[in-house]
Structures are given as C-alpha cells and as structure tokens.
Amino acid sequence: MILVKKNALLSYVAVCMVLAVIPEAFSGHHQHQPKAKTVGEINQIDCQQVDIRCAKTVTSAFSPKGDLWRLWSQQQALYYQRSTDNGANFTAAKRIAIPDEKISARNENRPKIAFDKAQGVYLSWAMPRERKYTADIRFSYSKDDGKTFSLPVTINDDDLLTGHSFNEMLVDEQGNVNIVWLDGRLKLAKQSKKSAAQGSAIFMATANMKKGGLTLNPEDNNQETFVNKEVVNGTCVCCRLAIDVNSKGNLAILWRHIYGDNIREFAITTVNEQQQAYQVSYDHWQINGCPHQGGALSIDDTNRYHLVWFNQGDKGKGIFYAHSDDAGKTLTTPLNIGEQAAQAAHAHMSEYNGIVDIVWTQFTGTEHQLWHQRSSDNGQTFTPAIVIATAKKGADRPFILTHKNKSYVSWLRFGQGHWLSQL
Amino acid sequence: MNKAIIKKVVALYLGLAIMMLFSNKVRAEQETSDKKIIHQQVFNQQVFEQLKQKYQGSRWLMLLWSVDCPPCMKELALVKKLQQQKQDLAVVIVNVDSDEESEQQRQAIIKHFELTQLTHLYFRDGFEDHSRYLIDPQWYGELPRSYFIDEAGTFHGKSGLVTKALLDKWLLSSRA
Numbered sequence: 277m278i279l280v281k282k283n284a285l286l287s288y289v290a291v292c293m294v295l296a297v298i299p300e301a302f303s304g305h306h307q308h309q310p311k312a313k314t315v316g317e318i319n320q321i322d323c324q325q326v327d328i329r330c331a332k333t334v335t336s337a338f339s340p341k342g343d344l345w346r347l348w349s350q351q352q353a354l355y356y357q358r359s360t361d362n363g364a365n366f367t368a369a370k371r372i373a374i375p376d377e378k379i380s381a382r383n384e385n386r387p388k389i390a391f392d393k394a395q396g397v398y399l400s401w402a403m404p405r406e407r408k409y410t411a412d413i414r415f416s417y418s419k420d421d422g423k424t425f426s427l428p429v430t431i432n433d434d435d436l437l438t439g440h441s442f443n444e445m446l447v448d449e450q451g452n453v454n455i456v457w458l459d460g461r462l463k464l465a466k467q468s469k470k471s472a473a474q475g476s477a478i479f480m481a482t483a484n485m486k487k488g489g490l491t492l493n494p495e496d497n498n499q500e501t502f503v504n505k506e507v508v509n510g511t512c513v514c515c516r517l518a519i520d521v522n523s524k525g526n527l528a529i530l531w532r533h534i535y536g537d538n539i540r541e542f543a544i545t546t547v548n549e550q551q552q553a554y555q556v557s558y559d560h561w562q563i564n565g566c567p568h569q570g571g572a573l574s575i576d577d578t579n580r581y582h583l584v585w586f587n588q589g590d591k592g593k594g595i596f597y598a599h600s601d602d603a604g605k606t607l608t609t610p611l612n613i614g615e616q617a618a619q620a621a622h623a624h625m626s627e628y629n630g631i632v633d634i635v636w637t638q639f640t641g642t643e644h645q646l647w648h649q650r651s652s653d654n655g656q657t658f659t660p661a662i663v664i665a666t667a668k669k670g671a672d673r674p675f676i677l678t679h680k681n682k683s684y685v686s687w688l689r690f691g692q693g694h695w696l697s698q699l
Numbered sequence: 700m701n702k703a704i705i706k707k708v709v710a711l712y713l714g715l716a717i718m719m720l721f722s723n724k725v726r727a728e729q730e731t732s733d734k735k736i737i738h739q740q741v742f743n744q745q746v747f748e749q750l751k752q753k754y755q756g757s758r759w760l761m762l763l764w765s766v767d768c769p770p771c772m773k774e775l776a777l778v779k780k781l782q783q784q785k786q787d788l789a790v791v792i793v794n795v796d797s798d799e800e801s802e803q804q805r806q807a808i809i810k811h812f813e814l815t816q817l818t819h820l821y822f823r824d825g826f827e828d829h830s831r832y833l834i835d836p837q838w839y840g841e842l843p844r845s846y847f848i849d850e851a852g853t854f855h856g857k858s859g860l861v862t863k864a865l866l867d868k869w870l871l872s873s874r875a
Contacts, residue, residue, distance in 0.1 A: 332798065382767075382798065382800075383767065385767075408766075408772075408804070408808075409769055513769055514767060514768065514769070538859065562859075563841060563858050563859035564770055564859040564860040565768065565770045565771075565841055565842055565843055565844075565858055565859035565860055566765075566767070566768040566769070566770060566771075566841060566842045566843075567839075567841045568767070568768075568840055568841065568842070569839070569840075569841075586839075588839055588841065588858070617836075617837075619828070619832070619836065619839065621839055621840070639828050639832060641829070641832045641833075641836065642829070644828065669825040669826070670825040670826060670827060670828060670829075690824075690825045691825055
C-alpha cells in the first residue's frame, strides 16, 4: 500500500515537473504571435472586414456636382464611399476595381482623389517597391463618375528602383491633371557618381485625359502623356508637399527644402513663373532627420498666397501662418498658431471668399484635440482658437475641404472613425 | 520486491532526466529562434520606469526610429559599429511605427543592422503620441530622436542624426 503510494507520488512529481518545464520552454512563442491589435484595441472592429475605422488615412474631396467622396486604403486595395448630404450619410464602401497592389497610406503619405467637371475621377498613390524607400507613383482614371477605373499606370518615367512618393494631385479648370511628387532619381544618379547627395527632388507631370482620346491602357504605350519634369532638387525626403493653382492658372508648390548644412526651411515656387524658388521660412531648424511635417498652401482670387508651416528651429518654433501678394517673394510677419507647449502640429489651411480657416492638432497627454481658427478679412486678423473635436486613441492629420463657399474639416480618429464637420 | 521498486524509481528518474534534457534542448532552440525573432516589448510607463531604474546611476542612450525615416537607418548603422567595439551597450531602441504593416519591416531592419542583442521597444498602435508625450512632451515626433541620459537620470534630447563621435563619447568612454 505504502509502496503504491510512493510510486504514485513519484509519478505525480515527475508529471508536474514536466508540465512545469515544458510550458515555460514554449512560452516564448506566445509573445511572438501576430498581434491581434485590431480586435480589442479598436472596440472589437474586425479589420479583416472593410471598415474606414481600420484605415490609417482618409482622403476626402467634393466632386463638382457636390458629392463628397472619402477614400482609404485597406489590404492592398482602395475603397471609397460617397455622400450626397455633405458627409451626414455615406453609401456602402465600394472597392476601386483594380488589381491588388501595395499602397502607401500613413502619416504624410496617402492616396489622392480629384475630379474634373465632366464625370472624371482621378486617383493617384505611391506603390512601395521591393527595396526599402523605393516606390512608384501610380495613377488610375474614371471617365464615368467612378463606374469603371482604368488599369493603374506608373507616372514616374525613369524606370528606376528609387523613391517616388508623397504624391499630390490637382485637376484644374481646364481638366489638366497635375501630379507632383518627391523623386529620388537625381540622388541615385549622384550616388552612382560617388558625389555628395542631399535630399530628394520634386518632379511633376501634367496630362489632359479629355484630349487626344487617351485611354491609359499600358499597352497603348501612352505613359509618354505624363512627361516628367524636374521642378527643384535638394528637398526634405519625408514631408508632404502642398499645391494650389494661382489666379493665372499656374501651379504653385510649397515644400520643405534643405538649405546649407541641413537647415530645413520651407520654400515655394510657381511653375512657369520663376526659375529660382523663394525661401519662405527663416526659423533655422537644423536637423539631419525627418520632421514628418509638411505645410499647406491656398491661393485666393486676388492671387494672395496663404501659407502655413511647422518648424522647431532656434529662431522659430511651432505652426506659422503668413500670406504673400507676390507669390512668396515677400511675406507678412509669420503669425504663431496654436499652443507650441501643447504639441500644436499638423496644420492645414484653406481660403475661400476672403475667409481663411486653419485647423491643427494638439495633444494633452491623454487625448488629441482638433483646433480651429478663422480669419474673415483675408488673413489680416484671426478669431481666438477653439477646440472643435477630440480623439482618445490617436488621430490622423486634419484636412480642410471647401465646396460652394463652405468649408469642412475631415479628421480620421483611430478606432473612432472619420469625423467630418462644417467649419 | 525491493529490486522491482528500485528499478521503477530508476526508470522514472531516467525518464524524467531525458524529458528535462529534451525540454532544455527545446528551450535552447527557442532561445536561438527568439534571437532571430527579436525580443520586442510594447513601450509603456511601467516599462519606461523599469528602464530608468535598470540604468540608474549610469549613462545610457534611448534611440527612437521609424521605418519611414531614412536618416534613422544611418543612426542604426552607427550603433551597429559601436556594438562591434563594445558588447552590452547601454542602448535602448524604440520603434515608433506600431502598426502591423510595418512590423515585418522593422524586424528586417533590426536584423540587417545586427542589433538583435539590444533591448527593443515599440509604441502601441493608436498610442504613438501618448508614448511620445510620456518620454518628452516637448518632442514633436521628428526622427531620429536620441536621448542621452546621464548618471543623474537627466534626459538630453537631440533630433536628427547624431555623430559617431558623440555616441562614442557617451557609450564607450570609461564613465559609461
């Protein structure tokens, strides 16, 4: 009896020891399971499903007939929804019917959507390539108000495995589609000659889909329609560009440039109007790094250029607003926007009929706040800043869109969803 | 009778020994593969406090980086060089990307620069700015961001790529 007990006890001890050792041996596996981050953290949203709340970026724009579109990327595809009541209600998410491909969509880099007056819908985005920091600028077009889209084509014509990213797109009154982006081809050429290379370049391409019966079918060999043109070299490699068309119909571009020894200041140029770009900020931010903060540009009917930018320099810190009546050659004294100590950042701005709206985010340590400030006298004076929304689980950059003399703000709040409101 | 019991006990211990040997082997293999997978931990206040305690009274460096930041790669390359000069560098590497999409990229980059031995943390998805604020409310997210933490525990933040000379001075000098 005693012996049996002893035996059983030994077996029990052995089993316990084995059980105690083996799970420990395998416990490492549990830490490296793919993170179930989407479920639970964003209120049980299943991000295998198509849901704007799973997006990292949202791009919104009004079509000329007044439909509000919102576009986002999920699982290597682009999805959109339309609203006929300024964003109160949206149609079910619809996939842009093009083959799967990688799409850059986070922070400063995101897909773009634009419209012409004749049912044309234009999409552009950056498609990451096989090597780090390489991508192509892609373009797809719908001539029938989004019913069908063309097979995407690559806009950069260098056929090089290098950076092509941070695309911006604007369709003007004549239906010319302008695409600008940060391009690494000049840097790559410099590197092959083993000379010092600094920053990226801005390239642009313009085409008109209504002329010449362009079909955008790659087999038609029509990529030539988007002839690439260098705008400027020596730009920051990781800040979004800002573009607008001036009263003469020329495209203006605002970007972060590298001056001297890594002094990152904003610069502006108007295509077809000047050879040398104008430096617009003098905040003296010396950083051999990535600010990840671009500016915003809006040009009014009187050809006044309104600008906002962000710097953390010795001479200027925070968000600044200024305007210029000579295309950026001279500026008003920059006005500090938001509370620098409260993490004021990521400003966007838009002008219509003499009203200038600026939005930006601040962070309290626990929540993001969306702030708004307005000028009703074309940028001379501004109302006091107010908080118009908050986010608990992080937020994307805010953007202003205007339509029929009204302006709206679009703000994606992670896990909470897309917030749209008239300003 | 006694012999039989002794046999049983011996067999049991033998079995146990084999099992423990096996589990040790499993554990060893696991450790090897862990090195390949890279130990990464979510950054939060508790982890941050633990780090500060761990390095209390000594100099250390906290380096924050993103897969979307080309100059960050240059700084990681500098740390790689430093590691060849000194084992057990007092360096903590924090990735700010947090999203699932960039997880594979960040693993590949850490392996590429042979930095698997160092402590790696990453920001929790949707809490990037919370984490940033916890480290430094006066940091606006520009990268790379290096914090030189002195013996008194004071954080000295610097944005942008730092020089190798500065890293050498901070981490290789006799006071380090």
